[in-house]
Every structure is written in C-alpha cells, then in structure tokens.
Amino acid sequence: MIKERLGRELLFFDGGMGTLLQEEGLFPGELPETWNLTHPEVIRKIHRKYIEAGSDIILTNTFGANALKFHDETFSLKEIVESAVSHVQAAAESVGRKIYTALDIGPTGKLLKPMGDLSFEEAYAAFREVVLYGREAGVDVIHIETMSDTYEMKAAVLAAKENTSLPVFVTTIFDERGKLLTGADVPSVVALLEGLRVDALGINCGMGPRQMKPILDTILRYTSLPVIVKPNAGLPRQKDGNTYYDVSPQEFADVMVKIVEKGAAAVGGCCGTTPEHIRAMTDALRGKSLRPVEKKNFTVVSSYGQAVFLDKGSKIIGERINPTGKKKFKQALKDHDLDYILKEGIMQQEKGAHILDVNVGLPDIDEPAMMREVVESLQSITSLPLQIDTVDIEALETALRIYNGKAIVNSVSGKQESMDKVFPLLAKYGGVVIGLTLDEKGIPTDAQGRVEIAERIIKEAAKYGIEKKDIVIDALAMTISSEPQGAKVTLETLKRLREELQVHTVLGVSNISFGLPNRPIINAAFYTMAMLNGLSAGIINPASEDMMKSWYAYHALQDLDVNCERYIEKYADMPKTSAVPVLAADNMTLQTAIEKGLKEEAHTIAEYLAEKEDPLSVINTYMIPALDNVGQGFEKGSVFLPQLLMSAEAAKSAFAVVKEKIAEKGGAGEKKEKIVLATVKGDIHDIGKNIVKVLLENYSFEVIDLGKDVSPEKIVETVCEKNIRLVGLSALMTTTVVSMEDTIQQLRERAPGCKVMVGGAVLNKEYADMIGADFYGKDAMQSVYYAQEVFARTR
Secondary structure (H helix, E strand, O other): OHHHHEOOEOEEEOOOOHHHHHHOOOOOOOOHHHHHHHOHHHHHHHHHHHHHOOOOEEEOOOOOOOOOOOOOOOOOHHHHHHHHHHHHHHHHHHHOOOOEEEEEEOOOOOOEOOOOOEOHHHHHHHHHHHHHHHHHHOOOEEEEEEEOOHHHHHHHHHHHHHHOOOOEEEEEOOOOOOEOOOOOEHHHHHHHHHHOOOOEEEEEOOOOHHHHHHHHHHHHHHOOOOEEEEOOOOOEEEEOOEEEEOOOHHHHHHHHHHHHHHOOOEEOOOOOOOHHHHHHHHHHHOOOOOOOOOOOOOOEEEOOOOEEEOOOOOEEEEOOOOOOOOHHHHHHHHOOOHHHHHHHHHHHHHHOOOEEEEOOOOOOOOHHHHHHHHHHHHHHHOOOOEEEEOOOHHHHHHHHHHOOOOOEEEEEEOOHHHHHHHHHHHHHHOOEEEEEOOEOOEOOOOHHHHHHHHHHHHHHHHOOOOOHHHEEEEOOOOOOOOOOOHHHHHHHHHHHHHHHHOOEEEEEHHHHHOOOOOHHHHHHHHHHHHHHOOOOEEEEOOOOHHHHHHHHHHHHHOOOOHHHHHHHHHHOOOOOOOOOOOEOOOOEOHHHHHHOOOHHHHHHHHHHHHHHOOHHHHHHHHHHHHHHHHHHHHHHOOOOHHHHHHHHHHHHHHHHHHHHHHHHOOOOOOOOOEEEEEEEOOOOOOHHHHHHHHHHHHOOOEEEEOOOOEOHHHHHHHHHHHOOOEEEEEOOOHHHHHHHHHHHHHHHHHOOOOEEEEEOOOOOHHHHHHOOOOEEOOOHHHHHHHHHHHHHHHO
16 A cells, blocks of 8 residues: 555656647647547556556556546547556556556636635536546545635545545645645645645646745645655757756756655656656655654644744734624625625734634524535635634634635533544534533533543544544633632633643633623733733734733733834824825725625725715726736735635725716726737646736736637637737646747747746746746746736837
8 A cells, every 4th residue: 555655665757748748749739638549558658667567556647637528429538537547557567567557637727716616516516526536446545736716725625535445645736935826825735635634745847946945845844644745857958949858867867865864665757758857856756754743833824825833922813703691793695795704804903913713603593505605705715714613513614615714713621522523523623622621511610620630631522533623712801790710710721831831822812801890990900911821812802002011012022023023013103194085984995895795895886986075096006006006916916816806806896886887977997908819729727818818807908818728710710800919828738838938939930029937836037038928927927917017018
C-alpha cells in the first residue's frame, strides 16, 4: 500500500504529459485526453518511458477529463478514464515493474459561485463522476493537482473521500507571493486540507524548482503531512517557433536534491519536464533518506483568504451575527434582509474582529437553508474565518460542507449525545470545535468539575482522530448577579485549562454581566482578567469601545504588541468625519458599499445620489474611486479575488441605476471603447478571461467576449470587422500557448494597429514578449490599467 510507504521512503512521480504529446503531433487546441482513445500506443509509450526513468507514481492522462468538458457523445468520459487507467497498467506490465496508478484530476476551468456560475455541488458532481470511473478502473491513488481555488479543491477532495477509500493527494499552484488565484495563502491551504484529512499535500506547476523552494519552506513550517513537490522545468522559452523550458535535466535534478533535503517526501515534474528530467532526478536521489514528517501543534482556523492562529495573545470573535437579545437582527432574519447581516459582518471586521460568529437560529425559520445562504454570502464579502454557531445538526453539516475554509464549530458539550452528533462531522469536514464545560448533570459550580468535563471531551474527540490542537474549551462565564462566585470560578478554570491541560480557551464574555447596570464596565474588566488568565479568544462585540480598549491595552501591556504599534495606530488620532453624502438610515457611503461588495446597498445609495446630483458626477466622484481603491488593495494583497469580484458586481448594480438616470435626463453617457477577449483555441479554462471581463466592464469598457476555445480566424475576423484596438488573450495550458502565438501572428498581419495583451498560468513576461504580445498581465487589474493606458494614448 502506498500509504505505508508515504513519508517513510522517497517516492517519485512522473513528469509532464502535454509537452511530449506535442512532440508526438498533438495539434494546437486538440484535447490531450482524447488521445487515450485515438492514439493509445503513444500514451502507453510515454507512460513506459517514465516508468523506465524511475517513476513510482504514474498519473493517468485525465487532467482535463470531466463532465463539463466531455459532455457529448463524441468521446465518452467513461471510456476516456477507463482507457487512461488501462494505459498506465499496460505500460507497467510491459516494463515489469510495480508502480502506483494515480487518477489525475485537474480543475474544471470554471469559477465557483459567487465569483462564477458553477455551484459547489455541481463541481462536486463533476469530480465525483470521474472519481467513480477511476475507482472502478482500479486506480491506486486520487491525485488532485494544479488547484488555484480552495473552494473547487474542497469539492474535489470531498468527491474523492466520500466515494472511495483510496489515498488522496492534493497539490496547488501558488504564485511567487505564496498565494492561490483566489487569495489563499499557504497556512490556509494547509489548514483546509489537513482538516479534510488528505494523505499528502504540496505544490505543482507555475514555477521552476528554484522558485518553489521558498513556498516549500512555508508549507513545511505548517503541515504535519508528507509534502509533494512537482515543479515545471523552469520557465517557458521559444526557439524556431517551438516552446521549450530553460532548466536542463541535470539542473532539475540538482535542485530537486535540495528540495528533498528540505523535507519533501514525494517529488516529480510538471510542465516541460521529460523522462530525461525524471531519470536525472531519480538517479540523483535514489536511496536518499527522508527527513521525518514533523507533527505541528498549531490551532488554526481559516477562510479562503487567510488563516487565524490561536497562539500568543487573545483573538476577537465577533458576536453580532446572532439573534440572541437583538430585535433588529431577529427581524432581519425574518425579513430575509441579508444586507443587514452582511453589514454586521463588515462592521465587525473593520472594528478589529479576527473571526465572525454566525448564528441564525430562530424558531420560525428554516435554519439549515438560512445558514447556507448567510455563510455563502458572508464568505463572498469578507475574508475573515467563520464560527458556525448552531445546535441544529443539519444546519451545522450544511455550513461545514459549503464553507470555504476550516471553520470553528460552536459547540459540543460533555453530553454524550452532543459528542456523538458533532464529532463525526468534525472528523469529516475538519474544523476547530468549542467544547462547553457542561454535561448531563449541568454546569459544575467549581473549576475542578469543569476541567474534568474538558478532559472527557478531549478523550472522546481522540476516538474520532480529532487532536487536542483542534479543541478550544469554553470555561463558561456565569452571570455574577445570580452567582457571586461565577467570575472567580471561570477565571480559575481558564488558568487550569491552559496550565494543566495545555488546551486553548474561549469565553462568551458579556454573559458575566447580565442583570447589572452599565454592563460594559463589568464586561471590560472581566475581559482583561480573563486574558491575564490565558483566554485564547473572546466572543465579544468589537463595536464596544470599552471592550476594544481592554483588548488593545492588554496586548500593549503584555508585550504582545511590538512597540505598541497597534495601540498607537488605533488611538493616536481621533477618526476624521466624512462630508460624503450618505443614507442616514444606513450610515454608509456609495464608495463604501462598492468597496465592501454590498450589491443591494450600492444600488439603493446610487439611486438616492443620482436624484440629488449629476449622474455622471456620481460615477466619477464615488464609483470610480471605489473601484480604484479595491484594485489597489488587490495589487497589494490586502483584497482578495472574491472581494474584488463582489465589489465589481456592486459597482455594476450601481452603474445600472445611474445609467437610467442619465437616459432620463437626456444624456447619452460616456462613449465606451471596445475590447475583444477570448480564451484561445483548444483551451476551455476561461476563469482568467471572465475576471478581466468583469473588471473592464466596470471601468466603462465595452467587452466583446468571444468565449473559450476560439480560433485565431474568428478573433482576427472580429477585430477587423469592428475596428478593435485592443485584444486580450488567455491560455491556461502549455499545449494551447501555440494557438495564442498563431493568433498574435495573424493579428499582426491583418490588424497591425491592434494591441494584444495576454495572461494565463503558463505565461510570464519574457514568454509573452517572445510570442509577440504587447503586454503581459499577471493579474486582472493590470489588464485594466493597460487598457486605460492604450486608449489614453490613442484618443
């Protein structure tokens, strides 16, 4: 079994498939997976070469095989997968060497909702179909690779875990900043994948081996799993019309030796690597011992964009998305007023919350459905991790399934019934769970009783493979108006939990003051005392000045705020007031609504402003600056792709109402410049193109979207017919870059005045220059800036 060898001895993957197929005559735009049926002897030959080169794990030629791509009767998806598996097995038999057959699963090529049009369950279904065919054909491993979105990655992992008992490996494609396309950093990816209990994780594609070393260092710092590293053979180059990669087999092998010495447990190659690269690597590494996989002890929760560690100091869990004691919030839930809920989330983030508690439980609503909607909506406008707060097991599973990250679950108790229901869900989906120190007998009145319940929770969780690092104990703050010793017992419990059990702790702090006047006085004092006794996270209202003063002061006084920088930033200057028109009822500007991605709010405020001011002034004064701010945040890494796209959608909604006012007042509006966008022939991955389209449209460009798998002839014909001055071309796959070059050459011949910008995971500036592009955009915002530059020059 591969799981018995994984992490104990060095394992070798194979190398690139697309590069070798091109050498064998794969046409630009031809789908490599079809060659399983049309050229079986070629596929077997390539597999055989990698086996002979020393590969232990051979990937099936199914990277792009899914129902979203193969949905007609021309090529049966089932036949493609079955034949792909048989080719690996036949190649191994012909060589006479035992290898592992890995079902290769790549991304669908679509963005998931709310950024795109593919739902989570639709993505799951697409992956499930391929997984089932692979399982039936007899693969040994499910290998999910080149993932750039944690949400799609989660759908693929669940499809594999729920429908097979096979080992699951996952590798992602990071950029040089250590970020995925949709914003996830290394710790958040590790947290999610470890929570889902994959067997190995790592990095592939996008970079050469030298560029991958810093990313590997970060992965190794956080993960407790065996790590896979599969680099490209350097950077793509071009010579005599052919694409090649600039790292030789020997150079590749030399760096891979250092990568294994750092701690990689399984290594191979991606784009541009050949059997020669793999042979040089296996020759250099055969017999090398591995660095042991080290268990890490981080307590971490994550969202699609960031990880939050419970370590030094105390984290803030915002309590405002909860109907308890909140009449307005209850009414918002009854009225299905999602904007009110989203604004509570945004407010808490701006006030300093690290995590958002989400409780939507009311007797007269469908809690599972509401929980799904609120979680989906919140994670589209904030990058903060969420705490799923419910006693409804169906609502809990609904949230954990569709949550894009590793959540906190609030909560489980020491009651056996509670543990029997909650722990299986944590074992399946991952997460950090809050353990309440109460059981069938109620809440103990002394610290000893609460510590004993905590011990039972930790022991029971271990039966499900849930480690102590993923448990946070709630010492329970009891109101002192009815229990005078309540605060003292809670504080003693906190201290003993940290010192004796060495487990992290949490409190709903404001419970301490129920029934008392001027509650913030008691709350803030108790909060400080709790932090001094080891409180890891407090569930508080971050809009409470008293509570936040306590938090900032505590961290400054305990040397947990370097040079008091956070304290100084917070309190050195009084906040300045804004003269920008707002809706009094909502206290929010149009610019803020767009920046925060509040679509309905942006529409309403724009409608209000367009009645009071010149509509064009509304666009130029509020809307364009908002988009600029979001774009700059995206460039700096403080705003992530989901937020960028939701801001664009909010701006689109506002633009719509402003345009109506312009038309009513007899104006024609600003003239739009036209831009053609297309994913080149043979490539069905249109994620990048669609992102660029949304942003260009929000900067008042008219986009002619030709779609995906577009021939050079169609692109050139459209450019000439409509007198287009700027074209954007996208390609994700190495095998389709040739189509991009062909398109550029035809444009140069028939439309020499047209500028061409290009983008895609397989490209870089140097390669873009080589194929004749005018501009390479490493992200969507750069495309917007280049378009502005082009039309500013040509007006």
